[in-house]
Amino acid sequence: MHYLFYKARWYIGVALLLCLAITVMKYSAWIDRKFFGNSRQPANVSQQTAPGGLPSNAISSTNQHSLLASPSSPSDIRTQLGQAQSLLSKASNYASDALEQTFTWESEIESLNEQAMVEPFAGEEGGETSKLFDRLAYVVRRERTSAEELREATTKIESLQAKVENLMNQSSPAALSPIELADISQLHATSKNASEDWKRDVEQALAIKHLIETRSQKADSELAPATVGGKLKDAEAQAALDALENQIEREAEQEEARREKEVREAELLARATSPDVKAILAPFLQPRDVQPRMSGASIAFTRTTDKKPMSLSALYGINALGDSIEGLKRLAKLGGHRKLSEPRWSVHSQPNNWSEDDKAMLQEAQQLLRDYGPVLVKAGLLSE
Secondary structure, X not given: OHHHHHHHHHXXXXXXXXXXXXXHHHXXXXXXXXXXXXXXXOOOOOOOEOOOOOEHHHHHHHHOOOOOOOOOOHHHHHHHHHHHHHHHHHHHHHHHHHHHHHHHHHHHOHHHHHHHHHOOOOXXXXXXXXXXXXXXXXXXXXXXXXXXXXXXXXXXXXXXXXHHHHHHOOOOOOOOOHHHHHHXXXXXXXHHHHHHHHHHHHHHHHHHHHHHHHHHOHHHHHHOOOOHHHHHHHHHHHHHXXXXXXXXXXXXXXXXXXXXXXXXXHHHHHHHOOHHHHXXXXXXXXXXXXXXXXXXXXXXXXXXXXXXXOEHHHHHHOOOOOOOHHHHHHHHHHHOOOXXXXXXXXXXXXXXXXXXXXXXXXXXXHHHHHHHHHHHHHOOOOEO
């Protein structure tokens, strides 16, 4: 009897404790609702809202002159359309500025360039003028967006502006397509570059024109006092010419560096594709439909759809080019792997079985792959 009595008291105590715990939890929830309302946000909410109701990623996209690619809500769609409208407006201004510069070029520069082709320049002053015309020819030869291309771009911009405006006036507008987004970004970039190119070239050409005219009128100007305005214009023109000279010098240095690089690469390619090198690296240059990979501690192969030479990144990936005995072992095993079709090496994969000649050959092959690997990839003799 005493046992049953104490057992019953224990069960009653446990039940009372559970009821008390449930009551405390409900009371805590009521306090939260009463005093805090909806101010507590879930811990997993990561997207913040910027002023004006725009998502923070939309703000950053706008600042970077990019377009919201995949709008997921009506608000995002309107954000995308607003960004597109802004880019198209800027593109239109850039294209208009560039076209205005082309009109200046046609009226001020083209006739001067034609004059340089027919008029000889003699004497000391003629030599200076001839040099200026050479600089003018340099500016003329630069590649620029033509007036016709600018007019075509303007037509496309106006067409897209009309579409964006029409969409923005709808209550539930559709998002722009990926092709339209790409067109808007491209038109903005192209128009901006065209405006900058034309502005630079017109300024430099007008400066050269001013200096040419100044030299041609030198005899008259010696008789009349120079004005302050004339001196200022001369200084500005000379500054523009100096900037052009510096640019020409930089471009000449860049061209020389490019040519030297081409010569070095050609020499490197000649050495990399010499018969001796191709012979020792034959197992890796042979096109096959497999590429090496590691499977645990062993070398395995992955089938490919096309036959290609061995991948340089795969060789690095299996540590076959590591500067160690383990790297030489991997290279030896791969180069002579029985699953490779000919040509392949006959050298053993274990260092204990290598002769001095075997080890020297493996070290040479490994060094050749490290030195010439990128060149062989560029030549198509190895895969990336």
